Amino acid sequence: MTQNNPSIGGSEAPEGPPIGLGIVGLGMAGAVMVQAAAVHPGFAVRAAADPHPAPREAFRRDFQARAYEDVAELCADPAVEVVYVATPHQFHAAHAMLAAGRGKHVILEKPMALTLADCDAIIAAVERNNVWLIVGHTHAFDPAVRLMRRMIAGGELGRLGMINSFNYTNYLYRPRRPEELDTAKGGGILFNQVPHQIDTVRLLAGGLVRSVRAHANALDPSRPTEAGCMALLQFENGAAASLVYSGYDHFDSDEWHFGVGERGSLKPLSYGAARRALENAHDESKMRTEMFAYGKPSQGLPKNQPHFGVTIVTCAEGDMRASANGVTIYGRNGIQEVAIPPAPGIAGRREVLDDMHAALRLGRKPVHDGRWGKATLEVALAILRSAREGREVALQHQVAVDDGPR
Ligand SMILES: NC(=O)c1ccc[n+]([C@@H]2O[C@H](COP(=O)([O-])OP(=O)(O)OC[C@H]3O[C@@H](n4cnc5c(N)ncnc54)[C@H](O)[C@@H]3O)[C@@H](O)[C@H]2O)c1
Incomplete structure (x- = not known):
């Protein structure tokens, strides 16, 4: 090979x-x-x-x-x-x-x-x-994230300073099996959701996280796993990223992403719907299996770009963020949207x-x-550790992005 x-x-x-x-x-x-x-x-x-x-x-x-x-x-x-x-x-x-x-x-x-x-x-x-x-x-595989990485690596907006990634969802109140509500068994957002944010900011900032300082919370004693966290990631190259995730089914940050859901389809916002559905569930594990198993009617192919909350990148010459269909650049010469051409699939x-x-x-x-996947898991585990021990945690297994031929 x-x-x-x-x-x-x-x-x-x-x-x-x-x-x-x-x-x-x-x-x-x-x-x-x-x-x-x-x-x-x-x-x-x-x-x-x-x-x-x-x-x-x-x-x-x-x-x-x-x-x-x-x-x-x-x-x-x-x-x-x-x-x-x-x-x-x-x-x-x-x-x-x-x-x-x-x-x-x-x-x-x-x-x-x-x-x-x-x-x-x-x-x-x-x-x-x-x-x-x-x-x-x-x-991190989203076309908009890849486009932003190419722009950062190409230096078009100058030096990368910081990335702000936040996502507010109904994560905790989707139907769950018992182990999904037990952090020791891989439950909670640090294993399930935040890896999307870690992978994304690692790709954008070059991969090498130096240290993590974090807070995490489990606010619902009946579902005792982390559904909220804030983390500051410092990168070897001097850039920093802040990650915020909240899965308590209150504010939905898709409201701030053009009403487009995670996979790129327009999403009707229905406040508290996940919690209400769960209150009427007789067997949550069964509901979990049946609700999502292969064979349900397909939702059709999304018409907009996928995303994971709101991600704002700040460089010396401007900011950029994923838009509904591409990337919006807030640069020296005004605001410009770079569209991502629709592609099959x-x-x-x-x-x-x-x-x-x-x-x-x-x-x-x-x-x-x-090795990349291990480095992303290392950051997720460091967030948990930093939150529990109340201190900054240094990383040891990080790997750099190789942008390859461009
Ligand atoms: N990348 C993403 O956006 C994304 C989205 C959803 C889930 N996931 C990941 O995918 C994984 C599955 O999550 P999910 O939400 O699809 O869960 P799920 O419960 O909906 O599906 C898991 C499936 O695995 C099957 N399964 C269980 N044990 C098995 C075994 N021994 N052999 C074969 N099949 C077995 C279950 O019957 C079930 O159909 C998780 O690790 C999750 O993190 C990723």
Whole structure:
């Protein structure tokens, strides 16, 4: 396998026959990736695995493809070249290592794992078996974030000073399984949501976080995991980022993002709807499984760009932020919107697939590899630690962005 520079540029024309993709976990994330891969010219959806029969049946019906009960059977399927792991967090390490051990390339959902030791074990398995690993999707794959990274790296707005990322959602009151409300088992926003923000600001600021000082809160004793946090990240290059996340289902920051939801579809704002729905739930775990499993009517492809709250980048010569359809630059010569041309598929997931395609067909090392994923988890764990111990925490496993040929 050759290792050229990575690129965080746009999509490229696919070369060679479509790559066989297997999906492990036909829940919320799996369903979106199935939809994205089904329209990606470089991939063919070949198989899926999930212990629940209903999404398996729906998948078989839609793709006339194999749907296994056991992930090991999917990993033994010769038609599958790349395995996308979208099972609950606590299974990520085992499933990624199983796939790598069978010689499959791996796309692994965030968080990469629950501990740095598990990240190391995944990295070792990937290297031993000479396969590619991409940790994602995160919103760092969003076209608007990539465009802002290219502008920062190109120096168009001068030196980067700071990034402000904030997101207010209904996270805590979406239906949850018990472990999702237990931080020790990977529950809460530090494993589930904030990794999107960490990955994004690391990409924008070059990757190397020097230290973290943070506050985190769990304000609802009936759902005792962190749903709020504020963190200050200092980067080696002198830039800083502030991350704010609140998942208490009060203010919704999509109101400040043109009324566009996370995946890029217009979103009717309905105050407190998640809490009201939960009050009427008889069996929350069952509701969680049934609400999001593959096979529900598709929402159609989003018309706007995806985003994760509001991200404002401040450079010496101006500010910029993601807009509904591109990036708005507030520069010396006024305000200018750089539109992102519409492209087929689901933005964000498409770029994950593009990067795996480029790795397999062009030997191009992805930015979001195992060491990158570990560095993002390190920051999430440092936020938790800083909040608990009331002090600044230094980072030790950070890796830099290689912007590659531009
Ligand atoms: N990148 C994103 O924007 C994004 C969005 C949603 C979820 N995720 C990530 O995807 C992962 C799954 O989250 P979700 O919300 O889709 O959860 P989910 O509960 O909706 O789906 C998980 C699926 O995995 C299946 N599963 C459980 N054990 C399995 C096993 N041993 N083998 C095969 N399948 C198994 C479950 O039956 C379920 O269908 C999480 O780690 C989450 O962080 C990422």
